[in-house]
Amino acid sequence: MTGTGTSRYVDHVMGMPISLAVRGRHAATPAGRAAWAEAMAVLRAADRVFSTYRADSVVSRLDRGELDLADCPPEVHEVLELGAAAARDSGGAFDVRRADASGRIVLDPSGVVKGWAAERAATPLRTLPGTDFCLSAGGDLVCSTAEPDAAPWRIGIEHPRDPRRLIAVVPIRTGAVATSGTVHRGAHLVDARTGRPPEGVASVTVVADSLTDADVDATAAYALGAGAADWLRTRPARTGLVVWADGTTSLVGSPGAHSNLRVHTQ
Amino acid sequence: MKRIVLWFMSTLTVVTLLFGYHTSTSPGSGAATSVLAAPAVGTDAATGGTSSSAGTVTGTSADTRWGPVQVQLTVDGGSITDVAVIEYPTGNGKDQQINARALPILVEETLDAQSADIDMVSGATVTSEGYIESLQAALDAAGL
Numbered sequence: 001m002t003g004t005g006t007s008r009y010v011d012h013v014m015g016m017p018i019s020l021a022v023r024g025r026h027a028a029t030p031a032g033r034a035a036w037a038e039a040m041a042v043l044r045a046a047d048r049v050f051s052t053y054r055a056d057s058v059v060s061r062l063d064r065g066e067l068d069l070a071d072c073p074p075e076v077h078e079v080l081e082l083g084a085a086a087a088r089d090s091g092g093a094f095d096v097r098r099a100d101a102s103g104r105i106v107l108d109p110s111g112v113v114k115g116w117a118a119e120r121a122a123t124p125l126r127t128l129p130g131t132d133f134c135l136s137a138g139g140d141l142v143c144s145t146a147e148p149d150a151a152p153w154r155i156g157i158e159h160p161r162d163p164r165r166l167i168a169v170v171p172i173r174t175g176a177v178a179t180s181g182t183v184h185r186g187a188h189l190v191d192a193r194t195g196r197p198p199e200g201v202a203s204v205t206v207v208a209d210s211l212t213d214a215d216v217d218a219t220a221a222y223a224l225g226a227g228a229a230d231w232l233r234t235r236p237a238r239t240g241l242v243v244w245a246d247g248t249t250s251l252v253g254s255p256g257a258h259s260n261l262r263v264h265t266q
Numbered sequence: 267m268k269r270i271v272l273w274f275m276s277t278l279t280v281v282t283l284l285f286g287y288h289t290s291t292s293p294g295s296g297a298a299t300s301v302l303a304a305p306a307v308g309t310d311a312a313t314g315g316t317s318s319s320a321g322t323v324t325g326t327s328a329d330t331r332w333g334p335v336q337v338q339l340t341v342d343g344g345s346i347t348d349v350a351v352i353e354y355p356t357g358n359g360k361d362q363q364i365n366a367r368a369l370p371i372l373v374e375e376t377l378d379a380q381s382a383d384i385d386m387v388s389g390a391t392v393t394s395e396g397y398i399e400s401l402q403a404a405l406d407a408a409g410l
Contacts (some may be wrong), residue, residue: 089404138393139402155385155387157389
């Protein structure tokens with residue numbers, strides 16, 4: 001997919017930047033720009049339903065008891081089911097319901113919504129023939145190439161202790177990359193079992209087929225703190241990188257993850 | 267001479283693991299292969315000892331059916347603590363099977379973002395307020 005160069009588009013929704021890199025046939029055509037506009041429309045629609053910052057969102061009204069779950073649109077059920085599955089799979093470390101400072105249980109599905117919404121937003125881009133794209137929602141990405149032998153997108157993984165540097169590069173054609181950590185927003189991610197930030201882990205990056213899965217698993221693994229890598233190893237079809245608080249790293253699901261590999265010295 | 271042979275063995279082992287990955291979803295199932303002694307080399311070797319020394323071993327680039335593969339092993343106390351694939355197949359359609367999730371993450375410590383050839387950045391959630399200072403913003407502005 002070379003020849004027409006890469007076009008880039010940037011917009012903002014849900015308080016985060018959305019960046020698109022697109023190359024190939026529709027990198028700069030009206031069809032390509034229309035797909036980008038449609039992707040943004042999907043994200044804005046998700047924000048109207050799920051934002052915890054908007055008092056009039058469906059989720060805010062549900063949280064205040066002004067709306068019954070039965071009356072919510074199907075995507076709310078879908079997201080809450082994803083959240084329930086993540087809570088179950090992570091032993092409760094990740095939960096869309098958690099206690100706020102006053103002890104009240106609040107509903108905050110944003111840990112599920114971002115990846116899920118970005119995955120949906122990628123749908124119009126996938127329909128562009130002969131076109132490769134990489135869509136970033138605040139640092140979580142959906143990548144696709146039209147041809148299996150295209151040059152892979154090269155994704156730099158931010159260093160959790162120095163956002164001006166990278167700690168790894170992931171070459172990826174079609175798939176998703178999500179990273180959870182606290183470098184940009186302070187300690188906003190907590191272990192839902194304790195209400196406190198996890199210890200021992202600096203960031204978790206997960207590569208999976210779908211950003212819905214990658215984002216949830218990155219957040220859940222991060223919430224598990226010192227258990228991040230061991231938990232990620234139990235997850236199907238995931239590749240991951242855990243950066244520990246001391247700066248060391250663990251790879252999961254790639255050749256480096258085979259911890260039972262032994263060196264026999266002579 | 268011995269070292270060259272050992273590097274080759276290391277490379278073979280990891281190529282086997284790459285091959286094994288997409289045929290099995292069970293991590294570790296392809297890891298029965300032994301790696302023979304991997305003498306410590308590299309700039310971060312801790313001591314000059316033998317079996318218990320720590321350091322990295324970089325294999326030579328091996329041509330596989332998918333293209334060239336080169337690996338770097340980190341060895342500490344007689345165990346491999348990390349395997350990084352520093353060269354990987356890119357060019358032919360066969361390697362699609364080991365692409366996407368199966369392709370190893372390349373750990374390149376303190377990689378300089380200025381010199382790294384990257385398209386996008388994955389990191390902890392960037393807010394709209396913080397975007398202007400982010401690496402992603404620099405990439406977007408460059409428009410490449």
